Amino acid sequence: MAEVAAAQTVAQHGQPPIVSKRDFLKLLTGSGAIIGTGALVWPFIDYMNPSKDVLALSSVEVDLTPIPAGQGITVSWRGKPVFVRHRTPEEVKKSQDTRVSDLLDPAPDSARVKPGHAPWVVVIGICTHLGCIPLGNKPTDPRGDYGGWFCPCHGSQYDTAGRVRRGPAPANLELPTYAFESDTKVKIG
Numbered sequence: 001m002a003e004v005a006a007a008q009t010v011a012q013h014g015q016p017p018i019v020s021k022r023d024f025l026k027l028l029t030g031s032g033a034i035i036g037t038g039a040l041v042w043p044f045i046d047y048m049n050p051s052k053d054v055l056a057l058s059s060v061e062v063d064l065t066p067i068p069a070g071q072g073i074t075v076s077w078r079g080k081p082v083f084v085r086h087r088t089p090e091e092v093k094k095s096q097d098t099r100v101s102d103l104l105d106p107a108p109d110s111a112r113v114k115p116g117h118a119p120w121v122v123v124i125g126i127c128t129h130l131g132c133i134p135l136g137n138k139p140t141d142p143r144g145d146y147g148g149w150f151c152p153c154h155g156s157q158y159d160t161a162g163r164v165r166r167g168p169a170p171a172n173l174e175l176p177t178y179a180f181e182s183d184t185k186v187k188i189g
């Protein structure tokens with residue numbers, strides 16, 4: 001126990017404790033109390049290490065084939081809703097033709113999609129005003145005047161590229177990290 005106390009005292013004064021392998025073995029074998037403490041600490045340490053389940057959720061693969069043009073889905077990624085929208089050719093053109101200078105948070109359509117995949121928009125579905133989840137993915141949802149998403153909390157509207165078109169939201173919907181693994185599969189995260 002003296003070794004433990006000494007190590008703790010040194011650690012409290014900002015210096016890393018120096019414990020040789022022999023000291024460590026002495027600590028392990030010298031006291032049942034220490035082993036008991038280890039048993040209590042382990043679940044806590046284990047808890048702090050992400051489980052395989054959590055690691056798996058750090059990325060999500062989305063099959064795009066069931067999503068028809070004009071519709072979108074919501075997937076959960078790291079506890080957040082992510083909208084995956086399949087835009088029609090008309091929606092893509094309208095978004096591309098929008099004057100960037102007219103936007104509240106200026107960004108061209110090309111900055112909101114991956115090259116070669118203009119129909120697909122992937123955004124984090126959290127309103128940039130106060131964090132509500134906007135509507136617009138279900139066929140019966142209101143989509144606002146710009147055809148994207150409508151936030152029912154205070155009326156913010158987003159276009160099909162997830163760009164804010166009417167406040168009070170101050171910014172476009174955030175883009176998650178994602179990549180196309182093929183033309184029909186996206187990996188988020």
Ligand code: FES
Pocket residue numbers: 127128129130131132151152153154155156167168169
């Ligand atoms: S939280 Fe969306 S408009 Fe306020």
